[in-house]
Amino acid sequence: MTKEATGNLAQVIKENQEVLLNGWLEGMFSRIVRRDRAAEAEMRDHAARFLPLVAEAVEQGGSYDVALASWNEVRRLLSEISQSRLRQGFTPVETATFVFSLKEPLFRLLRTRMASDTIALAEEMAETGALFDKLGLFTVDEHLKGREQVILRQQQELLELSTPVVQLWKDILAVPLIGTLDSARTQVVMENLLQKIIDTGASIAIVDITGVPTVDTLVAQHLLKTVSAARLMGADCIISGIRPQIAQTIVHLGVNLEDVITKATLADAFQVALKRTGAGVAALLPA
Known part of the structure; x- marks a missing residue:
């Protein structure tokens, strides 16, 4: 992937952050069955923090490889989001929806920006889709790790309770x-x-x-x-x-x-x- 290709994504995010944020949140909230003002406010905060971090990671690394050091802050935020969703009782799929919901409004902006070059647009959309799939799966993995830790802690607590002296x-x-x-x-x-x-x-x-x-x-x-x-x-x-x-x-x-x-x-x-x-x-x- 060239710098120019990754630059399209970074520029779209930086130049249309408010539009992206509103479209993204609208898509997320439409998929939520349990409406909760506190949870929605937290989602809005996480989303507002996520967008500039992604743009910065793309610009710094010039790559969509989320394992690179340039993506550390993005991964850290997604881990925080996963743990927060776990405590609130969300499923792994509901947690991953936080990332997946961004693809639709982002694709709309990419199509507008790159309409004159359909080949580059197709490549960019494929690479961007794969990027957010990776980030979504990362949230699922973090959610499952957190749940395993909760289960282990509960098992230990049950052991303590089941062996009184x-x-x-x-x-x-x-x-x-x-x-x-x-x-x-x-x-x-x-x-x-x-x-x-x-x-x-x-x-x-x-x-x-x-x-x-x-x-x-x-x-x-x-x-x-x-x-x-x-x-x-x-x-x-x-x-x-x-x-x-x-x-x-x-x-x-x-x-x-x-x-x-x-x-x-x-x-x-x-x-x-x-x-x-x-x-x-x-x-x-x-x-």
Whole structure:
């Protein structure tokens, strides 16, 4: 592509910025189902910033290659726009429409400017169309990356919420586990439990697996790691929720839990923990 070809686009944008802006916004707003004044004001601001950045990038680089350094500011703005649309609940397609809506009013101006040279016009429109397709796809990619980050953050938050450490009594903690126990969740369990042991000075931790559907070799290893970590911090562990089928599975797997106290229910484990701490619960006599 020649400097002259890219110069046509830059000049059209610079000389017709207000006309382009109005035509562009009109096209964008006509495609929006959910009308919101705050969102439309933000779109107008983004559009007003986008046009001069594109013209500058074309002039500086003399190319429509959006990977060049001359397009850094354009990419930065599109990334900002994508993240903003993501927070507002827009889809990737709706986000890309921000860029694609500019093509129609821009093509009208190019046809007027280059009407006398149809061959150059056809080439310019093809190159310009490809340019804005790339920029639109860039917004989709940034939108998807942002959504992946949100999902990962939410997964981490759910892990935190699904592995609470509860103080049942002075010196006694409980970790009720529900669902599958994998490596990532085991790490969260250990971190939360160890921090709680430090905060409370607890000497016993009850790990309740009543809500764990199945126990295989990997789950058993995760439990042993948690027990070992707690012991290193000065707290003994009791595993409760050992149902008959889980007991058989552990035996068949050959997992050694001989040095770990196990109980069928959380209540049984709590009674053992009370005795080991020298505490007890007595029934009140009727008045």
